[in-house]
Amino acid sequence: MIQIDALPAFSDNYIWLLQDAAQRRCAVVDPGDAAPVEAWLAAHPDWTLSDILATHHHHDHVGGVARLKEGFGARVLGPAGERIPACDQALEDGDKVEVLGLAFKVLHVPGHTLGHIAYFHDDADAPLLFCGDTLFAGGCGRLFEGTPAQMHNSLSRLAALPGTTRVYCTHEYTLSNLRFARAVEPENPQLAARFAEVTAWREQGRISLPSNIALERATNPFLRVAESSVRQAADERKGEQILSPAEVFAVIRQWKDSF
Template structure:
């Protein structure tokens, strides 16, 4: 049986902890800090950290990798196109790997960084996506290395996954992203309902994740670039006729950068 929990790190990061409760084995995704993982292992004697999954090279995602690998000898999986500390297995697009008895498909999703990858587990009843800083709840990552067109294509690929897919991104940005979503689509009732729900969750000290692909398709402006109302707002922002979904995305991303 698989259980997934979030280990908070820094001010707004989450390290995803995957637990095989039958065999007391676990894996972590993007441990930017080793301390929360080491603390969990100390509090759960008998558990073994078997795998470390990395989506991209930014320090808040890899800062704890070397220490964890040294202490636990966990296997480190990471993108082939980026430099990852202690990486043992370099992953390319369409690779398939097995972690905790589960098969994951590797998806190359450039944009935030050029070699960024995501991990997708295709379970018909409960598919899972660990997408790092590419797709956020109600938003997407900044373009530090890739182009708007690259990120648009990456997001389109993730948006095509089943609606039930659980979206496990790595930052608590949901409320600020939803405020931007409301500026783009002020009459979207799904966004308004999500704002109310997430506001309540955060007031109660609860995290806003995971999301789902279905929810993102209804409330995330970066996945809604083909909607007429979204295009109109994008056109208004940069005073252009953004004549393709990619151009609409680029306008929205530029707007969000200064929002």
């Protein structure tokens, strides 16, 4: 059984810490800062850091990689299409890697960056997704390098994963994402309920993650661009009828950028 906890970093990042208590081994996903990981390992001196997984090259996701590699000798995994510090294994779409005894499939999900990857563990009981800055709880990443069509395709690919898949993204953006989602779909009852729940969580100091794919399909406008309610909102925003889901995505992503 693998336990997964969040190590907060910077103002709103999470470094995901995977723990195999039986073997006293752990792995981290997107350590933008080495210090939170070093602090955890100092408090658990009998544990070994075995692996570091990177989803993309942005500094707030890889800034701590080299120091952790040097200090603990962990294997560094990252996308083949991007420059990841101290990378030992460059991963392409469809590659499979084992981390703490779990098999992960690599998914190339460009949009936020061109080489961005996600790690998917396909387990019938508890599938897991580490998706970096591609899919957020209630939202998606900004298009720094990719096109709207690329991001729409990437999100469609993630939306097709099993509904029970737990979604571990890397920022606490959920509440602001849901505020925007309500502007797009003000009559969505599941979205209203989720917004109320997450508002209460954040007031209590509780993190809003992980999410799951079924919840994202029901409440995340960027996964709902084929829904008539989202299409109508995009049409009204643009002032004309939009034909394709990819175009709907482009309109609401641009809307979110200035929301």
